[in-house]
Amino acid sequence: MIHEVGAQEKITYGRNDRFKGGPVGGGRFWRGDDGRPTAKIGGPEEWRPSGMLVVRVGDTFTVGGQTWKVTEIGEEETSKAYLLCVRLS
Numbered sequence: 371m372i373h374e375v376g377a378q379e380k381i382t383y384g385r386n387d388r389f390k391g392g393p394v395g396g397g398r399f400w401r402g403d404d405g406r407p408t409a410k411i412g413g414p415e416e417w418r419p420s421g422m423l424v425v426r427v428g429d430t431f432t433v434g435g436q437t438w439k440v441t442e443i444g445e446e447e448t449s450k451a452y453l454l455c456v457r458l459s
Contacts, residue, residue: 373436373457381411381453389413391434396423399443399451407443409453430458 442454
């Protein structure tokens, strides 16, 4: 799916096929040693060799030529954990 700049997406555990060049999915959500919410997300071939990124609020990631900024990580360490991101470019 192609998103407009400013579009928002939610990533939860499992697979999100709405990302152009995806899928992108949540692999783990936790509170880091510094107390900040942290997420490990899995993604497309372009993220190899590991296929996973560790992100926090304010971090950016690129998938399918679209750049996204993490704006919120909520309910970490629960089964309802999620990450919100907004498309920058």
